[in-house]
Amino acid sequence: MCRIYGSFNAGTSDQELRTVAALLRHGGPDAQTFTGKDDWALGNNRLSIMDPEGGEQPYRLGAVTVVFNGELYNHRELAARLEARGHRIPDNCDGSVLPALYVEYGERFAEQLDGMYSVAVMDLREEPKLVIATDESGMKPLYYAWDEADGRFRFASEIPALLGFADVTAEEDEYGLDAYLVSKTPFGDRTMFRGIQVLPPAATAVVGRRGGLSITTRPLGHTTAGPDTARSLAQAGEELRELLAKEVSRLLIADAPVAAITSGGLDSSLVTALAARATDRLHTFNIAYTGNWPSDERAFAAEVAGRAGTVHHQVEVDPATFPDLLADVVWHLGQPNADPITLSTFSLFRAVRDAGFKVALTGDAADELFGGYARMTHAMAAPGGLGWVQEYLDHLSAVPRALRERLYTDEYAGAVRAHGPALPAGLTETLEGGRGSRMRRICAIEQQYRLPSYHLRRVDHLSMASSVEARLPFCQPKVVRFATTLTDEQKINSTGVKRALYAAAGGLVPDSVLNRPKQPFTLPITAMLTPGQALWDVARDALSESALRADGRIRPEVVTGLFDEQATRPSDGASLAIWALMSHQMWRTQFFGAAASRAGFLQGAR
Incomplete structure (x- = not known):
């Protein structure tokens, strides 16, 4: 590396x-x-x-x-x-x-x-x-x-x-x-x-x-593979388990210490279980936050580690330190990424390196391959026609379309319309009229666009920031190709998500993990971005009225409304919008200076 x-x-x-x-x-x-x-x-x-x-x-x-x-x-x-x-x-x-x-x-x-x-x-x-x-x-x-x-x-x-x-x-x-x-x-x-x-x-x-x-x-071999309709879910799970076991074993080969990230969810737990079978004295790492926060997964991670017999490291980060970490995270990413998990990812890999490990296996990319996101479930359950596409795209966004239309100044909104779509040519067209089923089209654009841009670059930059090589078994070519041979029902149906992966994990991962509701591995930003918390003051400073007016693209009064909503009725929508706008403004300040203003935009837009 x-x-x-x-x-x-x-x-x-x-x-x-x-x-x-x-x-x-x-x-x-x-x-x-x-x-x-x-x-x-x-x-x-x-x-x-x-x-x-x-x-x-x-x-x-x-x-x-x-x-x-x-x-x-x-x-x-x-x-x-x-x-x-x-x-x-x-x-x-x-x-x-x-x-x-x-x-x-x-x-x-x-x-x-x-x-x-x-x-x-x-x-x-x-x-x-x-x-x-x-x-x-x-x-x-x-x-x-x-x-x-x-x-x-x-x-x-x-x-x-x-x-x-x-x-x-x-x-x-x-x-x-x-x-x-x-x-x-x-x-x-x-x-x-x-x-x-x-x-x-x-x-x-x-x-x-x-x-x-x-x-x-x-050309990629998996792009032409079709679903194997003759294979049962149980057979698919068995084949997937064998394939993942081989790939995890290969990824454990190194002349440096190797650990595993164990979030407590299905994907990383399965990787942990397979890695523990293939090597002696595997070390595992989980991150949690000082205090009492929603969606704490440390108990699930500890159970997975105990079942697998690993040496488990519980990393705990004080949210009060997050403001000091933000500048480092923004710098290493090089451009804004709207997922608050960036702070946790950065902190976790730093702890892995401090413990003496240069390599860490992770469970990243399973959701894109095997159908693990709630937005996929909603899209699959939507009626016929193309009404589902905009709702799906809103789920991909940091700020949904209706809110963007209120946020942008008239000048910026007009310039954006004249400039053309923000999404790459072909993405929306694939969703609306591409080849294959709705599920296959969704997985295709997730893998081609979202996974590398939003997910993998984040993992790469924030692991290497601490000199740690992140290895991703689910991104191995054979695993990617296998995922395309699954039927839609073996990925998502009315009973659940990632069905083939759950079938593969049966007997290896504790039932408590298999039976728990799925939750994303992310920072509990809705709870942490509230008055009295460390991130609140950072966000208010970054998104001050003077800064937004100098930029010229975002309406300060709409941002004030988001803060008011988050202070009185905290929600995922408001908190993520604030986080995304804050991260963008901090990126601009870091790379273009505190004096970054609207002048460059206005000259270019006219």
Whole structure:
């Protein structure tokens, strides 16, 4: 696991590279190296997980140079295949196979990889070109700035580091606020910055002096798989359990201590149970909050850990410390994310690292794959026609459409209408008229858009902020493909959600977990964002009338109404809207300064 960065056709100085490396040091504290010539550079900050004595980056083979972030779980099979073809693999580090793999397969090398990764290859054998590839689920994001006019390309694993390049400037996308409130973070390849984009999952980007930048998406095997209607729910559960057991076992292989995150819900509990069967003395971690708060899951997590026989760590965070954590969370994310769980995620992975662990298995992504969200249940129960689509999209949002229409100033609302939809082209069209059943269309857009943008980037950035590698069994390609072979009924019906996953967990996970009502793993923000709590004053300061009027896009009187509602009749809707707006304003202040005003937006909108 590492952090990577680089440039092509850009004349990057060593001082710039040192600056970018310093901004990524938290994600790769074990070694920092870079290489390059006048017109290209590749850099790497290493978090040593596999073969700490080997695996020195950049990797080289003749005129091919590679830097790599992630883990390759099939590197031993790849090494054996490449050695049979005459290549010498210098050590047992997973990334050491990459130069030879690229020499053998060229731009299609990523089709051979099983893991989570972003890989950058500088190929100087003929006309120089930079080739970059990302994994199928988008677990290891890569951000880039491309200047089409002069052909300069720069990239980095995190946005703040990308801004460390001298010619990459922080300019706000004035329409990003709308995209953020519509989907809790921008979907697709866009970010909250003008001129900065993110590579989509399963992407291969090629940059050359003649051809410029081209990005293609590799075909995914699971996109053509159909449901297996002959298989019973019990059979599906048994197959899924066997598959997950194999994948969890593979993800436990490391030359560094491995732990598991145990929230007390189904997904992480199943991963914990399978991991405990596959290794001795597994350590598990759960987070809870000082005081008496709703939705406390520590008792369920402790029961799961006791049943599995793990060494359990109960992390407890005082909500009074949250205001001090906010600045760090906003910085590491690089752009606002409207889920309050960011504070908990950051705190939890910091505790994992403080306890001496570099790797942690999590249960993330099961809901998107197997049908675990209440919004899916509501959509499936809705009558025929397309009326369900807007309700579903409102469930995806930080602020539903009706409230956005009241929040925006007339000027901003008009500019947003003229600019066009905030959601990526194809998302709404897939929901309304895509191929397959309603459930399959929902899962398709959840996996393609929401999972990488909103979920996986959050997990990646906030785990690596503490130098911890998060491994996600549910994002393994075989598990993703298996999920598409389930029928709609094996995911959701009138009796429950994630039915195949519950079938897989029977006998492994305590009945108390299997039979409890589903609840999201998140911060109890409705209770914590009330007068007298630490976050309340932070929110009031961030969303002051003067700050909102300076910005020019949000009506201060509507925000005042949200605070009044939350003070007298606390609700999830009001609290999440306040949290989302507060997070956005704190992000603007951190990246553009306290003097960030409406001037830039107004000039761009006219």
